[in-house]
Amino acid sequence: MDKKSLRDGFGEKLVELGKINEKIVVFSADLEDSTRAEFFKKAFPDRFFNMGIAEQDMVGTAAGFAKMGFIPFVSSFAVFLTNQAYGVIRMMACYNRLPIKFVATHAGLTVGEDGASAQSLEDIAIMRVLPEMKVIVPSDYYETKSVIEKIVSIDSPVYVRLSRADFPVINKENFDFQIGKGNLILDGKDATIIAVGVMVSRAIQAANELKEENISCRVINMSSVKPIDENLIIESAIETGCIITAEEHQIYGGLGSAVSEVLSRHYPVPIEFVAVNDVFGESGEAEQLLDEYGLSVENIKNSVKKVINRK
Amino acid sequence: MKEDLIKKFKEMAKSFRKEILEMIANAKSGHPGGSLSLVEILISLYFYKLKHKPDDPFWDERDRVILSKGHASPVMYVTLANAGYFDKKELFNFRKYKALLQGHIHYSVPGIELATGYLGQGLSVANGIAMASKLLKKDTKVYCIIGDGELQEGNIWEALMTSAHRKLNNLCIILDANGVQENGFVKDIKNEEPLKEKMLAFGFEVFEINGHSFEEIIDVLDRFGANEKPFFIIARTVKGKGVSFMENNHNWHGKAPKKEELEKALLEIGG
Numbered sequence: 001m002d003k004k005s006l007r008d009g010f011g012e013k014l015v016e017l018g019k020i021n022e023k024i025v026v027f028s029a030d031l032e033d034s035t036r037a038e039f040f041k042k043a044f045p046d047r048f049f050n051m052g053i054a055e056q057d058m059v060g061t062a063a064g065f066a067k068m069g070f071i072p073f074v075s076s077f078a079v080f081l082t083n084q085a086y087g088v089i090r091m092m093a094c095y096n097r098l099p100i101k102f103v104a105t106h107a108g109l110t111v112g113e114d115g116a117s118a119q120s121l122e123d124i125a126i127m128r129v130l131p132e133m134k135v136i137v138p139s140d141y142y143e144t145k146s147v148i149e150k151i152v153s154i155d156s157p158v159y160v161r162l163s164r165a166d167f168p169v170i171n172k173e174n175f176d177f178q179i180g181k182g183n184l185i186l187d188g189k190d191a192t193i194i195a196v197g198v199m200v201s202r203a204i205q206a207a208n209e210l211k212e213e214n215i216s217c218r219v220i221n222m223s224s225v226k227p228i229d230e231n232l233i234i235e236s237a238i239e240t241g242c243i244i245t246a247e248e249h250q251i252y253g254g255l256g257s258a259v260s261e262v263l264s265r266h267y268p269v270p271i272e273f274v275a276v277n278d279v280f281g282e283s284g285e286a287e288q289l290l291d292e293y294g295l296s297v298e299n300i301k302n303s304v305k306k307v308i309n310r311k
Numbered sequence: 312m313k314e315d316l317i318k319k320f321k322e323m324a325k326s327f328r329k330e331i332l333e334m335i336a337n338a339k340s341g342h343p344g345g346s347l348s349l350v351e352i353l354i355s356l357y358f359y360k361l362k363h364k365p366d367d368p369f370w371d372e373r374d375r376v377i378l379s380k381g382h383a384s385p386v387m388y389v390t391l392a393n394a395g396y397f398d399k400k401e402l403f404n405f406r407k408y409k410a411l412l413q414g415h416i417h418y419s420v421p422g423i424e425l426a427t428g429y430l431g432q433g434l435s436v437a438n439g440i441a442m443a444s445k446l447l448k449k450d451t452k453v454y455c456i457i458g459d460g461e462l463q464e465g466n467i468w469e470a471l472m473t474s475a476h477r478k479l480n481n482l483c484i485i486l487d488a489n490g491v492q493e494n495g496f497v498k499d500i501k502n503e504e505p506l507k508e509k510m511l512a513f514g515f516e517v518f519e520i521n522g523h524s525f526e527e528i529i530d531v532l533d534r535f536g537a538n539e540k541p542f543f544i545i546a547r548t549v550k551g552k553g554v555s556f557m558e559n560n561h562n563w564h565g566k567a568p569k570k571e572e573l574e575k576a577l578l579e580i581g582g
Contacts, residue, residue, distance in 0.1 A: 052472070052476075054473075057466060057469035057470050057473055058435075060432050060435020060466065061435050061439035061470075064435070064437060064439015064440040064441070064442065064443060067436065067439070067443075068440055068443035068444065069443075087429060087432070088432055088435070091429045091432055096418060096426050
């Protein structure tokens with residue numbers, strides 16, 4: 001599979017949208033070169049604001065623009081944006097119901113060499129719990145572009161989680177993201193793997209390899225983590241009898257928890273979680289870290305076998 | 312003319328103070344100290360300076376007021392009710408379940424722009440409104456009221472840098488420098504002085520006034536508009552102003568007066 005950059009998708013789509021919508025303004029905490037918000041900065045310097053290394057102030061300022069009818073996109077690294085500005089996001093975006101779009105890059109272990117201080121593995125959990133907030137984790141470049149376009153018209157705060165590393169392209173160029181809808185990528189009958197982000201491509205690889213062992217897996221890209229596609233989860237639980245979740249995130253509070261919440265309320269079946277097991281990461285290469293921290297294709301395959309045995 | 316206005320304002324201040332204490336006593340909780348310190352400032356803003364229409368709270372051309380110290384809701388609610396934004400009888404449902412008037416100010420109340428109550432956040436939003444107004448080429452004025460206890464929050468200093476760096480001359484920051492926070496005096500807990508020198512160094516046009524003198528408040532507000540730098544008013548005030556046993560007493564930061572205390576306070580305020 002070819003690889004393409006999700007943050008490039010974000011930056012490119014932002015420029016396209018900026019041309020047709022004068023209400024879009026973009027904020028950065030001095031990381032626009034890395035997040036690719038600088039594409040917008042170059043195209044529309046009057047509507048771009050580098051707020052300095054001050055995430056709380058950045059989010060508050062964006063809230064002021066939202067109060068004046070603008071559509072603010074706020075971008076930074078996931079770890080800084082969601083942690084440093086959490087109180088402001090909760091209070092000014094969510095409690096005040098302002099439709100600020102938070103686009104965080106550099107989430108997860110695939111940040112790589114900078115190590116644990118920059119590797120956000122908690123952001124899905126802490127953003128998901130906020131009332132009003134929607135959480136989206138795109139799987140590739142094309143999905144990212146569709147997500148960025150769709151969230152402009154969503155009248156609530158939205159958190160979009162992107163990565164530093166290039167991810168394999170799994171969707172078609174005209175991919176049409178729909179909030180609240182999962183995307184069935186492969187059908188199967190023995191187990192369902194529900195994945196987000198880079199783990200979608202790994203889930204596809206695992207499913208293809210398991211075919212050779214006569215295990216048939218359904219693979220779902222659940223990029224809309226909140227609101228989540230309850231019907232698709234329940235339907236898959238009924239039809240395949242067990243679930244595996246896969247995410248580049250801590251095991252607590254993320255996609256696995258969100259899927260479990262649906263299953264335990266509506267149709268409990270055995271579930272296994274492929275996620276980082278309550279530890280911090282470290283320096284290393286992106287792919288190497290995924291493999292070393294329990295997110296390998298091999299581990300997905302083992303989890304599939306384990307959960308099938310529990311049926 | 313101005314003398315008549317000030318005479319009228321002084322009478323209003325007395326009745327505002329009474330209404331503030333009555334609504335807090337009725338709610339059995341709330342923040343009297345930092346409400347009483349802001350009475351003269353809010354009267355001067357809402358009944359003298361602001362461009363606003365109480366019967367049209369979302370009028371596009373209105374000036375914006377962000378009360379960052381959102382726990383001073385009683386003085387804000389009393390001011391808005393007296394200005395005609397909503398029925399004064401709502402004051403007696405303050406802090407009650409399903410009531411319009413939440414404990415900390417909320418945007419569902421006509422006249423409130425922004426829900427606050429989580430200290431340190433309001434100035435960044437005020438900056439954003441000021442920046443957006445400039446981008447839209449509007450002459451909206453933005454007033455942001457912050458507290459001196461609140462000034463210990465880091466977010467505010469990030470925002471102060473932004474106000475100055477972005478040359479937001481359509482922004483007027485009013486610091487309610489009452490010198491007292493929940494557990495004591497600001498100077499003992501985390502000293503912030505010299506405030507005037509700090510704000511000058513940041514790049515503000517700074518004025519230091521007696522925040523209970525209508526003459527001084529009106530005079531300084533009259534100067535706002537012709538400034539090139541963002542405007543910073545250090546309003547020296549007294550926490551709990553007007554009630555002897557509440558003045559400069561941190562115990563009255565967030566406590567409701569009991570029946571006898573209320574009666575004593577109302578008698579002292581007089582008028």
